[in-house]
Amino acid sequence: MQQTQGLSKDSTPDADEARLLARVAGGDRSAFEQLYRTYFSRLSRFIGRMTRNAPLIEEVVNDTMLVVWQKAASFDGSCKPSTWIFAIAYRKTLKGLRGGDDPVESDASLYEDESGNQPEQTLDRLQLQATVAGALDQLPAAQRAVMVLTYYHEMAYSDIAEVVDCPVNTVKTRMFHARHRLKDLLWNERENSR
Secondary structure (H helix, E strand, O other): OOEEOOEEOOOOHHHHHHHHHHHHHOOOHHHHHHHHHHHHHHHHHHHHHHOOOHHHHHHHHHHHHHHHHHHHHHOOOOOOHHHHHHHHHHHHHHHHHHOOOOOOOOOHHHHOOOOOOOHHHHHHHHHHHHHHHHHHHOOOHHHHHHHHHHHOOOOOHHHHHHHHOOOHHHHHHHHHHHHHHHHHHHHHHHHHOO
């Protein structure tokens, strides 16, 4: 079996990440750096969709990864490493949101167009993204988390239930209510823009 940077070529990403966590638990800084690089953008997107506060996003990512460094030995493999890490990020985000920081506009570079679209198409896409982001911002944090983890991170309801620490049926209920609320918000936005 050939190895590259400590990861097996013939294994799954979850198994590779579990091995990285085991190395982190042993104090391996290079494994932690690799895990940090793997999760930085994913966590930033997740947290960024929960809050538009740029300093809070960075703070929560760093706080999350600090917990990963300190508590890696507590990862028991009962869930995917990503589920465990996102659960930490979710709890840290909720704690940050309770702190009362006001949201700020997100960095426009997050929406840079790399697809070669014409300016009109890019503007339409950016306006749609802003509209959806605004509607998501109006959802309660628990519903927003379920939507973001489902649609932006493609997590299964069972994984989301572990992240947000609730039963799967609660995740389904939150999703049901979030979809209906989002539909109403987007419909109202559409009617107001006419």
